[in-house]
Amino acid sequence: MSGAKEIRTKIKSIQNTQKITKAMEMVAASKMRKAQDRMAANRPYARKMRSVIGHIASANVEYHHPYLTPRPDVKRVGYIVVSTDRGLCGGLNTNAFKAAVASMKTWSEQGVEIDVCTIGKKSAQFFGRIGSNIVAQVADLGDSPELAKLIGTIKVMLDAYDEGKLDRLYIVENEFVNTMTQTPSVTQLLPAEPDVDEKLQHHWDYIYEPDSKTVIDHTMTRYIESLVYQSVVENVACEMAARMLAMKSASDNAGDLINELQMVYNKARQAAITQEISEIVAGAAAV
Amino acid sequence: MATFQVDIVSAEAEIYSGEAEMVFASAEMGEVGIAPGHTPLMTRIKPGEVRVRTAEQSEDLSIYVSGGILEVQPYVVTILSDTALRVDEIDEAAAQKAKDEAEASLAGKSGEIDYSAVQAQLAEASAQLQLIKKLRK
Numbered sequence: 001m002s003g004a005k006e007i008r009t010k011i012k013s014i015q016n017t018q019k020i021t022k023a024m025e026m027v028a029a030s031k032m033r034k035a036q037d038r039m040a041a042n043r044p045y046a047r048k049m050r051s052v053i054g055h056i057a058s059a060n061v062e063y064h065h066p067y068l069t070p071r072p073d074v075k076r077v078g079y080i081v082v083s084t085d086r087g088l089c090g091g092l093n094t095n096a097f098k099a100a101v102a103s104m105k106t107w108s109e110q111g112v113e114i115d116v117c118t119i120g121k122k123s124a125q126f127f128g129r130i131g132s133n134i135v136a137q138v139a140d141l142g143d144s145p146e147l148a149k150l151i152g153t154i155k156v157m158l159d160a161y162d163e164g165k166l167d168r169l170y171i172v173e174n175e176f177v178n179t180m181t182q183t184p185s186v187t188q189l190l191p192a193e194p195d196v197d198e199k200l201q202h203h204w205d206y207i208y209e210p211d212s213k214t215v216i217d218h219t220m221t222r223y224i225e226s227l228v229y230q231s232v233v234e235n236v237a238c239e240m241a242a243r244m245l246a247m248k249s250a251s252d253n254a255g256d257l258i259n260e261l262q263m264v265y266n267k268a269r270q271a272a273i274t275q276e277i278s279e280i281v282a283g284a285a286a287v
Numbered sequence: 288m289a290t291f292q293v294d295i296v297s298a299e300a301e302i303y304s305g306e307a308e309m310v311f312a313s314a315e316m317g318e319v320g321i322a323p324g325h326t327p328l329m330t331r332i333k334p335g336e337v338r339v340r341t342a343e344q345s346e347d348l349s350i351y352v353s354g355g356i357l358e359v360q361p362y363v364v365t366i367l368s369d370t371a372l373r374v375d376e377i378d379e380a381a382a383q384k385a386k387d388e389a390e391a392s393l394a395g396k397s398g399e400i401d402y403s404a405v406q407a408q409l410a411e412a413s414a415q416l417q418l419i420k421k422l423r424k
Contacts (some may be wrong), residue, residue: 015403028390028421038299039298042298042299042302043298043303044294044301045296045299045301045367046298047293048296048365048367049367051365052356052358052365052367055327055358055360056329059327086315093378117385118389124389135367135386136382136385136386136388136389137385137388137389138385138388139388146299146370147298147299147370148370148381151381151382152378152380152382152384152385153382153385154382155379155381155382155385156382156385156386157380172302180420189405204327206327206329206358207320207326207328207329208328208329208330209314209315209316209329209330209331210315210316210330214331215329215330215331215356216329218331218356218412219329219356219367222355222367222369224358225298226298228356229298257326
């Protein structure tokens, strides 16, 4: 019965791993549902915000905000990279980083410098390792991210844009298509390209209190914050979906492995029995 | 009486959406009351009560918002509420914290980080910060 005991131990340990991956799969599934609800809760605000910005863009405003005015020459661009805090979620982060690096490469080939702002531990680790210029970072947002925790990092990037240090600002995020699919995307945040409302054409302006600059500045900041917040919330849903899938395939693989080992174990056991019988028979014949 | 659409939303939830006859809010420069057909207006609002007068109910609906933006279009009033109290100093502190975090990843023990590169970035980040401080003064 050589090796039978080892095989049994191995099966046992794989079974334990399978239990863990199954549990993680179920946890991720329930968290994903909550994350999707949060995504839905954020949608009305994002929609309203977009329409307000659209109104500002279509009004005949006295003050044109820098966030709405494209800058012709680009010297330095900023990237906000949204990632997860924890691993074991398949290729989610890797795909997003690939998209980010590809986009960064096209800029750096034109001699443009790049600043990175990381959200989530994984992107901080990755961009730290490749030696990017990380100007701000935030991590440990948890499963229900709060807008308040993001304000600081966003402000660092917006301030840099205000001062003219950055000429473009991008956000790298995962889009939640469905449970099976999450696609990474690189979206331009600044200068913003609002949806102009054709019905409200250029012959009116708001009354501003206290004045147009203060109010529009304030609104634009909130607009960018809401976009980043939305990406972060969406990324949580992506993370949970990706983890659920990864853990499901891990459980399946563990099942396959156990079946194979069980087969090997049975064969070993059978071989041992056969050998024993033949020994006995041979012994009896000799007598 | 004429009514108009009122939407009160925050980044984390939709607070109120419906028809109203009148909306009252404490804008930055004083209390405002918005009736249907109001001229386009945009203002920041202070943390406090927003009252919505609807046709169905005799009493005004009272909603607390922690500051935000009030936008008036002739047939729709939108209040984009903040999720928490926001003060410039706190924002500044948060920005500082985000930079410190980048700095702290240096002190972290994960040996995978290219220390010399991060050190250079750090110098630049602190230089930027000093400039921001100067510009703020």
